[in-house]
Amino acid sequence: MKKTMSAVLTLVIGVSAAQALTEVQKKTDYIRRFDKDGDGKLNLAEYTEMTRTQLAEQNNASDYKTIAAERFKDTDADNDGSVTPEEIVQRLVRLGLISADADTGLPKKNGQ
Ligand SMILES: [Ca+2]
Numbered sequence: 001m002k003k004t005m006s007a008v009l010t011l012v013i014g015v016s017a018a019q020a021l022t023e024v025q026k027k028t029d030y031i032r033r034f035d036k037d038g039d040g041k042l043n044l045a046e047y048t049e050m051t052r053t054q055l056a057e058q059n060n061a062s063d064y065k066t067i068a069a070e071r072f073k074d075t076d077a078d079n080d081g082s083v084t085p086e087e088i089v090q091r092l093v094r095l096g097l098i099s100a101d102a103d104t105g106l107p108k109k110n111g112q
Contacts, residue, residue: 020100024089027098031085041082047072 034042034050042050051068055061075083075091093100 020098023098024100027089027092028085031088039082041084042088043082044069044072047075047083 031042031050034046034053036046036049037043048065048068051071052061052064055064055067071091072083075087077087077090089098089100092098
């Protein structure tokens, strides 16, 4: 998993500040907790569980399935039915929810 983590950080933040690196790293670690089958990405069930947990932490868990489905669709950039940590982090950066060096231009996915 370390190799993938490194690739994620390199792709997502480029030469950005250490603070952004820490933020992306923390988020990626958090996302990986929900990868129950260990394939390196989240399917809808795994993503839904992550969303349910996040909303529960925010005391807003009533409609987590709808919210998860909407977010999952927005996150799954290549429409393959699973979302990678890269796709999740890129969405969060796009929405301004975490910081990264957006000026370098973010890749659409980790293709290599
Ligand atoms: Ca998975």
